[in-house]
Amino acid sequence: MSYIEVNHVSYNYKVFKKQSGFKGGLLDLFNRKYVDKEVLSDVSFHIEKGEKVGLLGPNGAGKSTLIKLMTGIIAPQDGEIKVNNMTTDTDNYVFLNEIGVVMGQKNQLNPNLSAMDSFNLIRDIYKVKNDEYQKRLHKYLTMFDLNKVKDYPVRKLSLGEKTKLEIIASLIHNPQLLILDEPTLGMDIVSQNALYDFINQVNEELKVTILIISHQMRDIENITDRILILLNHAITFDGKTTDLLNNLKAEAPTIHLSGKNAVPLTDWTGANVSTENSNATISNYSKDSTITLKISELASLNIEDSSLEESVYQIFKKDKL
Amino acid sequence: MKYITSALNGFENVLIFKSNLMVQIFSRIVQVLLSIITWNAIYAGSNHKIIGGYSRTEMFGYLILASLLSILFTMEPVFNLSKQVKDGTISSWLIRPISINGKSLANFIGSKLIFILIMIVYLVVTGTNNLMMAMFNIVYLLFAIVVWHELLYLIGLLSFWLIQMWPLEPILNGFYLFLGGILFPLNILPQYLFNIVRFTPFSLVSSDLLQVVLNNNSGNTTMYIYIFSLAIWYLILRFSSIWLFKKGIRKFEGVGM
Amino acid sequence: MNLQLYLRLAAQSMKEFLTYRMTSFFVILFGFMFTAIDIFAVGIYYQFDNSINGVSQNDYITIILSLSTVTYTYLFLFIAAHESLSDDIIQGNLDYTLLRPINSFLYYALRQLDFPSLINLIVYLPATAFYLMKYHFNWIEWIWIILVYIVGVAFLFSINQIVVEFAFWKDNLNSIKAFPEDLNDTAKRPARFFPKILRVILTNFLPILSISNVAILVRKSLLLGFIPLSCVSLIISTILLFAISYFVWKKGIKHYFSAN
Numbered sequence: 001m002s003y004i005e006v007n008h009v010s011y012n013y014k015v016f017k018k019q020s021g022f023k024g025g026l027l028d029l030f031n032r033k034y035v036d037k038e039v040l041s042d043v044s045f046h047i048e049k050g051e052k053v054g055l056l057g058p059n060g061a062g063k064s065t066l067i068k069l070m071t072g073i074i075a076p077q078d079g080e081i082k083v084n085n086m087t088t089d090t091d092n093y094v095f096l097n098e099i100g101v102v103m104g105q106k107n108q109l110n111p112n113l114s115a116m117d118s119f120n121l122i123r124d125i126y127k128v129k130n131d132e133y134q135k136r137l138h139k140y141l142t143m144f145d146l147n148k149v150k151d152y153p154v155r156k157l158s159l160g161e162k163t164k165l166e167i168i169a170s171l172i173h174n175p176q177l178l179i180l181d182e183p184t185l186g187m188d189i190v191s192q193n194a195l196y197d198f199i200n201q202v203n204e205e206l207k208v209t210i211l212i213i214s215h216q217m218r219d220i221e222n223i224t225d226r227i228l229i230l231l232n233h234a235i236t237f238d239g240k241t242t243d244l245l246n247n248l249k250a251e252a253p254t255i256h257l258s259g260k261n262a263v264p265l266t267d268w269t270g271a272n273v274s275t276e277n278s279n280a281t282i283s284n285y286s287k288d289s290t291i292t293l294k295i296s297e298l299a300s301l302n303i304e305d306s307s308l309e310e311s312v313y314q315i316f317k318k319d320k321l
Numbered sequence: 322m323k324y325i326t327s328a329l330n331g332f333e334n335v336l337i338f339k340s341n342l343m344v345q346i347f348s349r350i351v352q353v354l355l356s357i358i359t360w361n362a363i364y365a366g367s368n369h370k371i372i373g374g375y376s377r378t379e380m381f382g383y384l385i386l387a388s389l390l391s392i393l394f395t396m397e398p399v400f401n402l403s404k405q406v407k408d409g410t411i412s413s414w415l416i417r418p419i420s421i422n423g424k425s426l427a428n429f430i431g432s433k434l435i436f437i438l439i440m441i442v443y444l445v446v447t448g449t450n451n452l453m454m455a456m457f458n459i460v461y462l463l464f465a466i467v468v469w470h471e472l473l474y475l476i477g478l479l480s481f482w483l484i485q486m487w488p489l490e491p492i493l494n495g496f497y498l499f500l501g502g503i504l505f506p507l508n509i510l511p512q513y514l515f516n517i518v519r520f521t522p523f524s525l526v527s528s529d530l531l532q533v534v535l536n537n538n539s540g541n542t543t544m545y546i547y548i549f550s551l552a553i554w555y556l557i558l559r560f561s562s563i564w565l566f567k568k569g570i571r572k573f574e575g576v577g578m
Numbered sequence: 579m580n581l582q583l584y585l586r587l588a589a590q591s592m593k594e595f596l597t598y599r600m601t602s603f604f605v606i607l608f609g610f611m612f613t614a615i616d617i618f619a620v621g622i623y624y625q626f627d628n629s630i631n632g633v634s635q636n637d638y639i640t641i642i643l644s645l646s647t648v649t650y651t652y653l654f655l656f657i658a659a660h661e662s663l664s665d666d667i668i669q670g671n672l673d674y675t676l677l678r679p680i681n682s683f684l685y686y687a688l689r690q691l692d693f694p695s696l697i698n699l700i701v702y703l704p705a706t707a708f709y710l711m712k713y714h715f716n717w718i719e720w721i722w723i724i725l726v727y728i729v730g731v732a733f734l735f736s737i738n739q740i741v742v743e744f745a746f747w748k749d750n751l752n753s754i755k756a757f758p759e760d761l762n763d764t765a766k767r768p769a770r771f772f773p774k775i776l777r778v779i780l781t782n783f784l785p786i787l788s789i790s791n792v793a794i795l796v797r798k799s800l801l802l803g804f805i806p807l808s809c810v811s812l813i814i815s816t817i818l819l820f821a822i823s824y825f826v827w828k829k830g831i832k833h834y835f836s837a838n
Contacts, residue, residue, distance in 0.1 A: 093679035108674040341753045348756040362631040362771040483601045492608035495615045
């Protein structure tokens, strides 16, 4: 039995289909036509204890719905979901004690009070023993270097600080499953790196299972071992992170160079290079290609970046064709 | 043009959120019924047929008219403004070439358009024997609406400082019920008290307006005094809100952005 | 929800109250002004006669003060939650509440106290007691009065809770909050003023008058010689309304999360 079992889960929303025009609006008052909007169709996957899994998918793919199902907020119409052999249900307090959730756009900390006040409240809600609580909190605050700000009203803190405190808030009760929904939104790189170290440490030391939803390539690369891709109401990829990234890196982003007086390239192998005046464009390279730059001549270097979501979507769009 | 759009938005909003309108009207009906029930008991238990210069039917007539008028004088500008401050959207309006006060006024007038037109029709119909008076009453009415909005806008600016605005609602209601003459006509108060309260903005827009309309053919100086007082209040409120707005924006923490 | 958790919530509400002094000051001030206006109006009504329909000025003032005491107790305990629910629904701030291992209905309702209302209550409670003592109630009647006070708070909570729960389905229906306010205004009047049908409805089915007029009604329509009918109606309707509010909450939460 896996730690998390999602078996043949389907979910539809009932959407009210508006009839057009004034007459239609009038008819709608008496006889509403509901249409089933399919969001998830026969979704299955298993996650073992201690795994670090990323959930990807374009907007509208059903990620939020899947998370709601996994946290027990809604129940599937078909199939079942179990976490540590418990059906996901918000009426089951044992289950709720098992999970911790960080919702990137939502706040669980009272903005008018200090983070410590909110932490103390959470401790009381989950009935965490005081010495455990103190030890754990001290450790997390030190890891994130937040001891100086824990006593300030939360609304006066920066977004990065708030996010880190939100994550700590979700870990106070020592959950065995941590679900993170876009946790690094708005964070600077230094904070992101601290977050990655933190989450990986929590996973290593406490064997907490991690499920992260993110569009940021860095989040996926630095945390997850395994990726699930949700596309067209189903899981279309379930495999190692390294496999997916290798797949993506085959699609190398185009590099644009511009030189001060001349093209700043002196040599290259295994790549397509086109030049114009003192500019050069490099494409179709691989991990074995070499490119030699003349730094003194280099005015600027630009890498065309496509988001992970776009790249992933492109790949699987191609597969479908 | 942008203000006309704001007015139309206000008007459209009322049509869309008809349920809000229904509830507002129902609330007014409850208020007038309560006042009538109270006064009915007072007249029934009293030896006097005339109280404060009003017979029972005159009193009921006054209370009904006062309640109808009160549909115009509602509190939305306070809470619309405070909502914008609370969720930070006021910042996006600050950088646009539109006066927030002007937009609020246009929106308010738009939302009350139907009732304003009804009132104007009522004033014209009841003032057929004296068209000049009818015109004057209409001007008074429109000016009263502008001053009322200015008062509420000023109160709404308190949201830069007050964390919770909800306590304002019952107190504003209380002031309006009392000073606006909804609980009883103000001229039954002792004279010295009446002379003070009749010049508050609540009275000027409601109770005094009603007295002027009801005493249609008086054409006395009282009307001019009221309009002049309204003008003074408008200036006080306008300058206060300009000053308070500047202070508030400086204090504004951009909550919710 | 346990006592320790509740005390923690209370302590945090106190902190917020002490942080926002200006708001707190205005809330307290307005609380007094509002009742002052009501009592002043009573003075106006009674300037023509000593008794209106068998109701003395003292009776009327007792009615207003009784209602104020119950109202401010309700405000102290529950107004913060009721004011914030519709915003919390729109902004999606209920998510965390539901994921906590506690009853979401109780937690949400009890999570914040309004201390300024407590200050008002500290004045109204003894003032009400003072006026009630003029009636020379026996100890059974006093028990009923205290019971009506407690159940009255629960009644106000339930009505307001049901009204704010509409926000789960319809947003921007702000003016519906006028309904409990209108009910409150209605309760400020002596029951005797109302036509018989309204009086029956407002003392037995939506028994708001049973709360404010307790001083008078506690001696009327006694079942078995000592149980005031108005109190029984109040208790039954409060239990019903409370149950409805809980049921609607459950449905509302489901709707909140299943909305796309």
